[in-house]
Amino acid sequence: MKDLSQQGTQTAHGGPSFLVREGEIVETRQGGGYARLRVVLAPPFAAPMPMPEPGQFFMVRLPWGPALPRALSPIAAGDGWIELFIKADGLLRGEMAAAPPGTRLALRGPYGTPFVRKANLERRYVLVGGGAGVAPILHFAAARPDLVASLALGFRTPGVRALLPGADVAVEEEDGTTAFGRLAETWQDGLGVIACGPLPLLAAVSRDARWSPAAYVSLEARLGCGFGACLGCTIPTPSGRKRVCVDGPLFACQEVPWLG
Amino acid sequence: MKDLSQQGTQTAHGGPSFLVREGEIVETRQGGGYARLRVVLAPPFAAPMPMPEPGQFFMVRLPWGPALPRALSPIAAGDGWIELFIKADGLLRGEMAAAPPGTRLALRGPYGTPFVRKANLERRYVLVGGGAGVAPILHFAAARPDLVASLALGFRTPGVRALLPGADVAVEEEDGTTAFGRLAETWQDGLGVIACGPLPLLAAVSRDARWSPAAYVSLEARLGCGFGACLGCTIPTPSGRKRVCVDGPLFACQEVPWLG
Amino acid sequence: MARVDVHSAKGSFRTPIVLASGPAGFGCDLARALDFRRIGALTTKTITHEPREGNPQPRIVDAPCGALNSIGLENPGVARFRSEVMPKIRALPTARIVSIAGRSADEVGKVAGALEGEPGVDWLELNLSCPNVRGETVADRPDAVSEYVRAVRAASSRPLLAKLSAGGGLVALADAALRAGADGLTLVNAVRGLRIDVETGKALLARATGGLCGPAILPIALAAVYEARRAFPEAFLVGTGGVVTARDAVEMLCAGANLVGVGFGVMADPAAVFGLAEGLERWLDARGVADVAEVVGAAHRGGWRVP
Amino acid sequence: MARVDVHSAKGSFRTPIVLASGPAGFGCDLARALDFRRIGALTTKTITHEPREGNPQPRIVDAPCGALNSIGLENPGVARFRSEVMPKIRALPTARIVSIAGRSADEVGKVAGALEGEPGVDWLELNLSCPNVRGETVADRPDAVSEYVRAVRAASSRPLLAKLSAGGGLVALADAALRAGADGLTLVNAVRGLRIDVETGKALLARATGGLCGPAILPIALAAVYEARRAFPEAFLVGTGGVVTARDAVEMLCAGANLVGVGFGVMADPAAVFGLAEGLERWLDARGVADVAEVVGAAHRGGWRVP
């Protein structure tokens, strides 16, 4: 393992790392069909993990979960730890949400282009997050307050609020308000949009000519490798096929005209 | 799960049970390449588990272990708990030996014909156990002291002694003594032999005309179902093919003439 | 409660869950504690004309998400099957599919003939695809499939399933079986596989290759059933391979199976297999599907749920 | 340290570990952080004459102990492969096996011809068995296999591997490929499989069926390599399918593979794949085996360890 670890960390400039590290779930909070997990990197791997930038993701596995790793974007990260925010549903996430503290995860990454390298940095943004899509949105908001005009976060049910202290969350079940509604309320000329969430939300964002010329969406795809090699995740764009895992996950709406 | 559990426990007379129960490893001790685990049955299944008789076994799985369950014979058992004694090696046992307390196992059983229903009860026995084979031997010795003349237990290395308090164990590495050597020393006319352990030990026992007419060996086979249906484990005997899982695991040496 | 009974021109089944040939033996051990009313049919271990001992030990070893077996058709022969086994299973509250095989068309005809007068033999399944015996894997030649099926057809009036392997040429073999008089197909048998004992370098199974079963082959079995259903929209299909959960069973039904066979699952967790029909009922109820027939073959008509 | 270099009449490899065609792409992403000296060869993603977009999303989904893919040969076409990809991979410290495919013998001949002058193309691998494109799975007819191999042979002087699927008829297809001039065989491609989205009843992959890869198919690939080695004692064989650990690799070598291909493993844990050669060295050292060649095909001669 020592030698592998050295191989895996010979990455230039904090680029993608191929080492599978072990992380331990130290705390799990549940609510409204979601879970928020605090994961600390287990030694001997605590030090060399490159810090994930907002929008980047890890490829995650559990020993008894699915064989293919899954992409998960931290909602927060620091030295030797990350927090994940997941839907408590699906082969991996269902097991993760139910796993007792002390459970070990296999993590590889971080991968993907950070939001700040795709978005125009001369603008401020309404950040739109729906469901598990709030994870990279809140990570971004905390890291780059200078780029944030407002937040538009939405969920179906209120149970999730306990997992997102301090966040102003629209809950459809309470009063019919949604992330998209909040966007429409708060958006103003000159602002851009960065959105992450379910496909119908992203489609609605990209369909709306008010902001779509300055809007970006973080796409989901079923990933294989996560680092650009397997072509499991490619999508058509006007400038050729792009890989969601390395060319994204964030794309300008103009790059994905088929979405709207 | 409730309905399944009722189905699984509609067994007449404590016969084989098909219900998969959950057991929690509450304590693990390691030594000399072996492990001794205390497993308590997790509710709601604590009550209906039929008590395993010496020589019987459970079919055991871990969520991340091999897909086929493995046969393990308790070394001791009581109301709602069993103790297992395993070689700390192999796909399942390696993982079990390393699993932290709190780990849950899936258990099905008990299966197999108890030793007392195969052995002639009018005789006393030298009980021979080699390696993990000491598990059913010590279970039997504790349950039926009236049938035991002496014990002949052997291991390669001394590290295992801490797991078998009170047992007099021959250690080949220390002074060249073996389970077979102890048998040869203590056997006397009129005594029978019951042996469990690696195949060469069983072959040596069954080859020796001094005791073989009154000797029994507990066989191993790669099991599929454990309850007599799949024919994964059948062996030839003079009276036709027999299934190790239900007709055994204990066989009179006369039944397995090919062994010696 | 959703309906889970299954009806074909040749017979009915209480539930779509069938015990596949082999792992359940003759069902006798299971019948002591489990309720066969929850099972649509018991398929017996394959019966040949003469008794067979099968292959030497070891004959079952591990595989990732499954197992490899080379039992090799150990069975008591058709005469003892009739005298010793049938009396025990005749009264089981489920349908009985008796699996048969042989080294020649003549032998399978004789076995089928010997069962003709036997009460309680509801269906026959002609095992054309056992990966574990020499000279009997006839299922890779359509002409041999025809010949065997015709021999059974001539000797027996029972509804007949032809059991085939996954792999290239499936449609041609299935076509041969159906034209020769089979009333349905069982897809698939275990898939040929091998494991090696790395410490010696020898094959783990005494007979080297064996048949891979269990969840590992679920996608392979689904593809075979899907392909057969597309080619034969009206055929009666038993989908077997890798099913262990109610969700797996739904996939098999959607791919086109009328009945779902379970082999490996019986070894891993027999009570769970007897709970599959109930799991299926609950699954259908939760989605407002009134009859399991609505999901059969759904993948060929754009899904069962029209959104 | 045990020797793990591999030598054939047509070329040498630093280690027996080969990146299989597909999951590693063109190796460029991996090369940024991993040491290609530990890899015997990089097999490129399959190249066709014209660029291809592949199949629609989703094109990779779960399977028990593996995954199902239907990428469908997305690639930039041979012209851009030469101008854009070859310059990047020419300097990698490993051998390059360029995988090619086409809709006709004519097309594969053209692709092979286009690569003839290209420095750094050490081997060709003719993909005769992609389960994910229509009309190109020629590998189930020996005459078509011959025709394709002959077309490549006529256009190219490079050593050539023919890549086949597992399943019935393997020996006849392999024989056709070797007689037509292939220098070796790659066994196996992904195995045809299907998964269904139970919530809708539709196939999960946009193209319905796909190719099953990963540990689930290890026993199937081992059986194919074993069968081919038995039939062709002298053939050069790349054993691919389900290998993720050094122990799996040993099994593949013992079954008869000269080189061991890894596909799924690159997606699951790429650093582990680059550690396989070292794992193999350690495994051999611990058992006093001086050269990996001693275990190749051991299962055909009573094992590598003569006790």
Ligand SMILES: Cc1cc2nc3c(=O)[nH]c(=O)nc-3n(C[C@H](O)[C@H](O)[C@H](O)COP(=O)(O)OP(=O)(O)OC[C@H]3O[C@@H](n4cnc5c(N)ncnc54)[C@H](O)[C@@H]3O)c2cc1C
């Ligand atoms: C860059 C990126 C970042 C991401 N970050 C996050 C994040 O931070 N948090 C988060 O929660 N998600 C995130 N995702 C999404 C997540 O990776 C995927 O949803 C992934 O598939 C989850 O894996 P799983 O095993 O939990 O669910 P899966 O088992 O893959 O299931 C995904 C969905 O499909 C359904 N499904 C699966 N198989 C079947 C079947 N056979 N039939 C019917 N339905 C089926 C499940 O019920 C579930 O709703 C991200 C994705 C990307 C691409």
Ligand SMILES: Cc1cc2nc3c(=O)[nH]c(=O)nc-3n(C[C@H](O)[C@H](O)[C@H](O)COP(=O)(O)OP(=O)(O)OC[C@H]3O[C@@H](n4cnc5c(N)ncnc54)[C@H](O)[C@@H]3O)c2cc1C
């Ligand atoms: C009735 C009965 C009762 C039993 N009771 C006990 C008990 O109480 N305690 C106990 O420890 N055992 C017991 N056993 C033995 C145990 O069930 C088997 O040894 C079982 O195979 C262990 O499973 P495993 O997954 O731990 O090891 P496995 O992975 O099955 O390995 C078993 C052995 O084979 C080797 N092996 C496995 N696969 C390969 C391969 N591909 N190449 C080379 N070698 C391989 C392993 O290294 C190991 O030494 C019992 C067996 C029976 C039949």
Ligand SMILES: Cc1cc2nc3c(=O)[nH]c(=O)nc-3n(C[C@H](O)[C@H](O)[C@H](O)COP(=O)(O)O)c2cc1C
């Ligand atoms: C232990 C065992 C014995 C089997 N014996 C037979 C048999 O006698 N006849 C037969 O047609 N199939 C036999 N099979 C194959 C199964 O019926 C089934 O087709 C195959 O295992 C795939 O289904 P599964 O994955 O649910 O096990 C056997 C399978 C196993 C595991």
Ligand SMILES: Cc1cc2nc3c(=O)[nH]c(=O)nc-3n(C[C@H](O)[C@H](O)[C@H](O)COP(=O)(O)O)c2cc1C
């Ligand atoms: C994502 C993916 C893409 C693949 N693309 C190709 C390909 O382009 N050409 C090819 O010959 N095989 C391709 N394969 C098949 C692999 O090379 C390999 O034969 C197969 O996956 C079995 O090996 P594995 O279990 O190690 O993955 C692909 C496999 C995967 C998983």
Ligand code: FES
């Ligand atoms: S997931 Fe492999 S290329 Fe994107």
Ligand code: FES
């Ligand atoms: S293990 Fe199935 S019959 Fe013995």
